[in-house]
Amino acid sequence: MGMIAASCAETTSPQENREAAIYTTVIRWSMAEHPPAPPEDPDELPAVFVESLTPEVIPIEVQVEVIDRLIDEASVRFTDSRAEAVDEDDPAQPVRAGSILIGLGAIPDGSAPSLRVEIYQSLDDVYGYLVAVVPDGVDWKLDGEPEVTEAEGLIVVED
Secondary structure, X not given: OHHHHXXXXXXXXXXXXXXXXXXXXHHHHHHHHOOXXXXXXXXXXXXXXXXXXXXXXXXXXXXXXXXXXOOOOOEEEEOOOHHHOEOOOOOOOOEOOOEEEEEEOOOOOOOOOEEEEEEEEEOOEEEEEEEEEEEEOOEEEEOOOOEEEOOOOXXXXXX
C-alpha cells in the first residue's frame, strides 16, 4: 500500500494535493473532537470511514494521498456503503468498534474555504459542523472553532 500511495503522490495535481491536505486536517480534527473507541486489538489503529456528503466521489488520487498522510494515525477507508462502517444488526446502528464515520463536503475554491463535516456515531448521535481552514505553510489548519450545524448528509431518514 505504501508504494501505491507514494507513486500516486508524485502524480497528484496541485488541486488534488490541496484537497488531500485539507481533508487530512479535517479528519485529524474530527478524530480529536470525537475520538473513536479503542479498537478491540490494541495493536490496531482506529478505523476512519470517510463518506462523501456530495453526489461526487472524492477523487481516487485524493483518497490515496489522504491515506498516505494518515498511515501512522489511522486506517482510513473511503466508503460507498455505510454498512462497512455501521453495525446494522444493532438497533442503534453504532459505528463499528474502534472506528469513526466522517462525512466530508466539497472543498470550495479560495484561500480560506469552509466545508461541511459530519460525524456519525449512531442513529441518535450525528454531529454537523462547518469547518473553516487556512493555509499553514504546505499544510492547512483550522481557522477558529468550527461552527456547529444541523447534520444533513449522514442522518438516516426512516420510511
